[in-house]
Every structure is written in C-alpha cells, then in structure tokens.
Amino acid sequence: MSAQETNGSLQLPKMQSETPDYNDAYDAIIVGAGLAGTAAALTMAREGLDVLMLERGPAPGTKNVFGGVLYTPTIRELVDVDSAPTERYIAEKRFSMLTSDGDETAVSMRPGAWRDEPHNDSYTVLRRRFDEWFAKQAVETGATLITETTVTGLVRDGRKIVGVKTDRPDGEIRAPVVVLAEGANSLVSEGEGLKDRQEREAVAVSVKEVFKLDRETIDDRFRLDGDAGAAYNYFGEGAVGDAVGGGFVYTNKRSVSVGVAYRIEDAANGQTPEATLDAFESHPAVAPLIRGGRRIEYSAHVIPEGGAKAMPDLVHDGAVVVGDAAGLVLNSGVHLEGTNMAVESGYHAGKAIASALADGRSDEAALAAYPRDLKDSFVVENLRHYDWFQQTIADDRKFLFEDLPRALADAETEYFKMDRTAKDEHTDAARDRLLDAAGGWYGAAKRAWRYRRMLS
Amino acid sequence: MSTAQPHVPDVSIEDRLYTVKYRDAGESHLGVKDPDICVECTSNECTQVCPAAVWTVEEDSDGVPSIAYENCLECGTCRFGCPHDNVRWEYPKTGGGVVFKQG
Ligand SMILES: Cc1cc2nc3c(=O)[nH]c(=O)nc-3n(C[C@H](O)[C@H](O)[C@H](O)COP(=O)(O)OP(=O)(O)OC[C@H]3O[C@@H](n4cnc5c(N)ncnc54)[C@H](O)[C@@H]3O)c2cc1C
Ligand code: SF4
Ligand code: SF4
Numbered sequence: 001m002s003a004q005e006t007n008g009s010l011q012l013p014k015m016q017s018e019t020p021d022y023n024d025a026y027d028a029i030i031v032g033a034g035l036a037g038t039a040a041a042l043t044m045a046r047e048g049l050d051v052l053m054l055e056r057g058p059a060p061g062t063k064n065v066f067g068g069v070l071y072t073p074t075i076r077e078l079v080d081v082d083s084a085p086t087e088r089y090i091a092e093k094r095f096s097m098l099t100s101d102g103d104e105t106a107v108s109m110r111p112g113a114w115r116d117e118p119h120n121d122s123y124t125v126l127r128r129r130f131d132e133w134f135a136k137q138a139v140e141t142g143a144t145l146i147t148e149t150t151v152t153g154l155v156r157d158g159r160k161i162v163g164v165k166t167d168r169p170d171g172e173i174r175a176p177v178v179v180l181a182e183g184a185n186s187l188v189s190e191g192e193g194l195k196d197r198q199e200r201e202a203v204a205v206s207v208k209e210v211f212k213l214d215r216e217t218i219d220d221r222f223r224l225d226g227d228a229g230a231a232y233n234y235f236g237e238g239a240v241g242d243a244v245g246g247g248f249v250y251t252n253k254r255s256v257s258v259g260v261a262y263r264i265e266d267a268a269n270g271q272t273p274e275a276t277l278d279a280f281e282s283h284p285a286v287a288p289l290i291r292g293g294r295r296i297e298y299s300a301h302v303i304p305e306g307g308a309k310a311m312p313d314l315v316h317d318g319a320v321v322v323g324d325a326a327g328l329v330l331n332s333g334v335h336l337e338g339t340n341m342a343v344e345s346g347y348h349a350g351k352a353i354a355s356a357l358a359d360g361r362s363d364e365a366a367l368a369a370y371p372r373d374l375k376d377s378f379v380v381e382n383l384r385h386y387d388w389f390q391q392t393i394a395d396d397r398k399f400l401f402e403d404l405p406r407a408l409a410d411a412e413t414e415y416f417k418m419d420r421t422a423k424d425e426h427t428d429a430a431r432d433r434l435l436d437a438a439g440g441w442y443g444a445a446k447r448a449w450r451y452r453r454m455l456s
Numbered sequence: 457m458s459t460a461q462p463h464v465p466d467v468s469i470e471d472r473l474y475t476v477k478y479r480d481a482g483e484s485h486l487g488v489k490d491p492d493i494c495v496e497c498t499s500n501e502c503t504q505v506c507p508a509a510v511w512t513v514e515e516d517s518d519g520v521p522s523i524a525y526e527n528c529l530e531c532g533t534c535r536f537g538c539p540h541d542n543v544r545w546e547y548p549k550t551g552g553g554v555v556f557k558q559g
Contacts, residue, residue, distance in 0.1 A: 056547055058479070062555045063530060127559030148551030167549060185532040187547065200536040207507045209472070210558045255558070264505055264536050273507035273533070274469060281465050297558040298472035300507040300531035 026052040026144070027357055028177040029164050031151045031188055033060040033135045036323025036342035037181030042078045043350025045141040049357065052175070053135065053143055054166065056150040061131030064183075065208060065301040068250030068257045069231050070130065071340035072121045074347055079137045081118070085129040087252040088229025089119035092222075095334065096285060098238025098247075099402075103409030104285035115228070124229050124250050124257070126210075154178060154192045154319070160363070161318035164188075176362040177353050178319040181346060184302045186325040194321060195312030200264040202306035202390075204245060204331070207273040208259030209281075210252075211293030218251050221289055235333070236405035238283050243271055244394050244401070246333070247280045249289055256290055261303055261336075263394075273300065303338070305331050305390055308383040314371040317364045320349045328379055332386040333393060341379045348373040392450060399437070399447070407437030469509045473527050481552025484525040486510070486534070487544040494520040497540060505537030530554050 028044055030037045033055035044051045057063040069090060072081050091114050096106040114120045139145050155163035155172055163174035180189050184203075189195045213221075222230045234247035245262025260273070260280050267273055280286060304310065304327040311327050314320060322328075323342035330337045352370035356362055374380055393400055415430040438444035488494050495518055502511040508527045511534060513519060530553055535545045547553070 056551060058551045058555060061559055063553075064559045065529075065531070065556060066559065128556055131559075150547045150549070150551075185530070185535065185545075187545070197541070198536060200539075203536045205505060205507065205531065205533040205537075257558075264533055267505040267533070268499075268501040268537050268539070270504060272504055274472075274509075278465050278467075295467065295472065295475055297475050297556065298529075299476070299556055299559065300529045300533065302532040302536065 022052070023163070023172075023174040024176075026050045026173075026175045028052070028179060028353055029054065029173060029175045030179040030181055031164065032056075032181040032183060032325075033138075033145060033147075034064055034131060034181060034183055034323065034342065035134070035339055036183075036325070036346040037179065038131070038134045038138050039074070039078060039343040039346030040179045040181060040322060040350040040353075041135075041138040041143040041346075042141055043347050044354055045138055045143045046078070047350070047354035048142075049354055051143045052173070053138065053145045054149045054151055054164070055135070055145065055147045058148055059132050060135040060145070060147070061128040064127040064131055065206075065299040066127055066339065067206070067208065067248050067259060067261070067336060068124045068252070069336075069339075070123050070125045071337060072118070072123060074340060074343045075134075076118065076121065078343075078347070079134070084123075084125075085133050086123035086125050088124050088224070088227050089114070090122040090124070090231050091115060091119075091224065091228035092230040094230065094232045096232065096234045096239075097236045097405035097408055098234050098283055098285055099405045099409055100237040100241070100279075101406070101409075102238070102284040103405065104238075104283075105405065105408040105412060122231075124231070124252050126252060151182070151188050153188060159317050161316060176318065176357060177367070179346075179349060179353070180319060180321045180325050181323050181342075182325050184304050184324040186321075189312070189321055189325050194316060194319070195325075198304060198306055198310060198327070200268065202304065202310050203264050204261045204303040204305050205264045205267050205273055205300065206259055206261035206303055207277045207298070207300045208257060209277065209295055209299075210297045211256045211258060211290045212254065212296045213256055213290070213293045215254055217292075218254070218256060222251050224251065232289075233334075233336075234280070234286070235401065237402050238285070238405070239280055240266075240401075241271055241276055241279055242266065243276065244397055246336075247286070248336075249286065255296065256293060258286070258290055263305075264302070303331065304329050307387045307390060308380060309387060311380075311383070314374065315364050315367045318362050320353070320367055320370055322346050322349050328383070330382050330386060332389050335382075335386075337382075344377055344379050345374055348377065396447075396450075403437045407434050473508060476529065477555045477557060478526065479552045479555055480526060481548035481550065483549070484523060485546045485548040485553065486523050486525045486528060488520065489542050489544050491520045493540050493542045497542075499539065501537050501539055502534050502543060505533045507531060507533065510534070528553065
C-alpha cells in the first residue's frame, strides 16, 4: 500500500469493510498518529522497517489539542522543519502574575538570538495542520497510515504482545512489536494493565479558544513583525482563580490561542473550566489582546502532570509506551513541555525496536535500550529535576497565587507612587509589603531556599 | 488595586460548542459503570469538571446523570474527575465524534 497524491491532497488508504489479511505484513504497529507515534514511525521507516500507524480520527490531528508551542530539536533530526506548517517562531516569552483585582506584573524577554534560524526551535503550530503534515512525512518515508480505526485492545500469545484488536470487522492485526502512542487518554494501555489510571490530583484539565484576528492587529497588539510570535504565560488568582495552574496566550499567524490549565482536583471542587476560562479572558491584562476577535474553536484536553514518579513501565514483551501515554510531560510552572518529550520518546523507541528486530527479537530485554536511552536523555532528566515542583506549589498555593501577586502589585504601586513623599519612604514601604507577604526575612529566605531548584 | 470591572465575555456554552465540528457516531461512547453508585453520590463532580456541559443531574431525578454525548470534546476530564471511577469512557465508533480544525 502506498499513499497517492491527487489534486495536491493526500489520499490515504482506508481499510475496506472486509479487512485484508495484514497479519505479520508489518514489523511494528503504532497506536495513534500523534507526535510520539509519528516520530516512532518516521524513525523506523528510515531504518527500513515496514510500519503501520493506526489513527482513530478521520485524519491525524483531528482529535488533538494543545496550547500552542511545538519544540522542534528532535523533529529537525527527522524531517525538514522549514517546510512544516508552522505559524510563528517564538520571539518573545512573557510571564505575568495576575491578581483577581486586575493587577498585572510581567517579566518579558526577547533575546535577539531567537530571531535567527532556527529560532530556539520553538514555533506556534495548529495541531490539525501540523500533525497531518508530520504523518504525511512518515508515509512518504514508507510508513502506512490507516485512519478512522480505533485500537480496542491487544492480542497476546501468553505474556507476549503480538498485535492489536481494532474496531474494524475482523480487525485483528499481528506484528512483532506494538507502539502505544495513544496520548493522555490511554485506554488501551490502561485496559490491558500496562499502566494504572492516574489519580485526578496528577492530571490537569485545559480549555482553550482560538480567536480569529487579522495579521496586522496581532502584530500591533503583540509588537511583532514578519513571522515573529509571542508566548505569554500567566499565573496567580487572576489567571486560574482558586486553583493550581496557569493561563496562556499564544499568537498564530491570523489567530490567537487562549486557554487555562489547572488541576482536575480544583475543577471537581467547584471551579468549572468554563467559568475559569471566562474569568481569564475578562482579565484587564488579557481582554484587550483578544478584543474583537471571532471565536473559531473551543476545545479541551487533559494533561498528565504526575512527573517521573507517575511514569509507567515503558517496555513490555512486544510493546513500548511513548509520549503522553507514558506521562512524559513537564509542567514546571515556567516550562510546559510535552511535544519535545513525545517526539524524543518516539525516536528512542523507534531506534530500539529497529535494533531488536535486526536481532530477530522483540522481548522486553531486547527492547530495553528504549527506557535506557530515554533515562539518559533530557526527558527523564528534566522530569526528575522538577518532580518536587507540583507538590511544592500545591502546598504553597496561597502564597504563590494570591499573596505574592498582590504584594508585587502593591509594592510596585507604592514604589512608583507619585506624591510629595521622598522616594526613600516609598522604597521602604514597598520592601516591607513584599517582606510581609513572604513572612519576613526568615520566611523569604526559607522560600528562596525552597525554590532555588528552579534555577539550579 | 483597581476598581475596574472585569468584562465578562458575552458567550454561552452553546455559542462555544457551536464552533466545534462533530461527526455523529450514532450512539453514546460515555456512560456510568454502575448507576447505583451515582444514586449514592452526592457530589456529582462529573457535572463540575466537564467543559462541554455533557453531564447533568436533574433536580427531580434519582441522581443518575443524563449524558449529552453529542457535545463531548473527548478531553477525558470526566474519566479522572469522577471520584468513584464510575465513568464508562470509550472512543466513539468508526472515527466519529469531535473533529478539530485548529487544535
Ligand atoms: C491544553 C494543552 C496545552 C499544551 N501545551 C503544550 C505546549 O504549548 N507545548 C508543548 O510542548 N506541549 C504542550 N502540551 C503537551 C503536548 O500537547 C503533549 O505532550 C503531546 O501532544 C503528546 O503527544 P502524543 O503523541 O504522546 O499524544 P497525542 O498528541 O495526544 O496523540 C495521540 C494520538 O493517538 C490517537 N489515538 C488515541 N487512542 C487511540 C486508539 N485507541 N486507536 C487509534 N488511535 C488512537 C489520537 O487520536 C491521537 O492522534 C499541551 C497539552 C495540552 C492538552
Ligand atoms: S459519574 Fe461519578 S461523579 Fe458523576 S454522579 Fe456518578 S458517581 Fe458521581
Ligand atoms: S470527555 Fe470531556 S467533554 Fe467529554 S464528557 Fe468527559 S469531560 Fe465532558
């Protein structure tokens, strides 16, 4: 089977209702044509393997939602990123503290180096366009993609996983290795006992809206030109109310993506996703950025936040787990990264499978290079490094999300206050205000110690 | 501190869901595993966490939620949100369900 190009659009082969016999026609079956699955498919196809990607949506990307910034260092190894449908490169990152009273305190950075190729390997993309393009690159490299096909379970021979069950008639397909790249809602991995369902404290809900605006309006409002784009991240009560999480605003070419992400635990305790999004979009720091924009899509998705501790076994006899299915997302407050980790894990898994199959093996020991390489990569390294973070900020929620943003706003109001008092007095009052919030010099020192790892 | 009134967006959940494209799978991919657990459950977190107003527990009902599965964004939140792990969650059949155009 091969993909054909007709009228410029890609015609992908669809399974007939009478499923032909694909058993052992492929070296590996990949569940899910998202970022992790496609990276694995590309890696294996480049090694000369015959791989089959199964995607439940009508096309790759139709079921996928993310905030907005795709990190491309590993993707660049696999494909020509310059021809990818990216929106804008990230020229500015901004971190804002918002209070519920409408205050904003922001730190913004625009390193000149980001203007030069490859732009710090960070681009806004729309998943619908990007994922379809990425999967097409895998197909052009020799992988087979079948859409509208949901994997419903695994086929086993004793302990060994030897294929997948699908929702197609006679939809069992056998292959020596199965790659579980099904994302955060990993129904197959959970159903087959390869991982536990996460507790809700370790999973975030995110809701997002895309607002259509013309290019010039976006360029003016965000002070951009050419293909430059901005990634704004927001913290504090004004961003997500009484919850642990944050808000974001990312610029696309002709639209702006706006959303919030916070613990499902907090939503269950009464703060609904819709109301949280409404409050964020109405904040005086955010509302002017999207004013007059037409809502073109509302979406939502869960994000695994369990970190290294929640990572399931990555390798089994005849199967590997990659990307969000393996919980590979870093949410450190300052960093929200999952796309690079998904691609990196797919890449290492693909390499390990190719070398195991070259020895005629697919058992757990033969595939062990995958978890080993991943542990040596930035993926597990970063997850471990920030493992303390989620719990610490949850414990310190009131200080970080309510007291600190308010104290900052009060201190800056005080510091810059225009009246007939000497500057010295304002400076003292501003410092006192901050120290008060931090619990005095002792409290501030304790907190500085607690968060030192952010920078180390 | 500011006294500026935040502007509340003039948008309903219906307006929002109107921007979403779906292919009807014809049957619900969502349900509850054991209705008796819902009858006992008083917190109804499923109705709180869902961003698409799929789950509602009517005042005069026995406490088992009604499920407007056609609006489901397939985000997965209710799967984790129910404290009793009582949500039955499958993927819609034959590629049905939500079709994002942006993502
Ligand atoms: C709201 C939000 C904001 C985010 N923001 C960012 C960000 O700005 N930057 C960043 O780097 N990361 C971000 N992330 C994280 C990032 O999106 C994920 O880490 C990444 O998409 C994971 O890729 P994946 O391939 O593992 O899973 P996915 O991209 O979810 O792909 C899984 C694929 O498998 C398919 N599938 C699932 N089950 C089956 C089945 N049984 N049969 C067939 N097909 C199946 C799905 O349809 C889908 O195509 C964000 C996530 C969310 C939800
Ligand atoms: S689904 Fe869960 S949260 Fe909802 S009513 Fe039933 S038991 Fe309660
Ligand atoms: S998956 Fe998401 S949108 Fe669908 S019912 Fe559950 S919470 Fe609601």
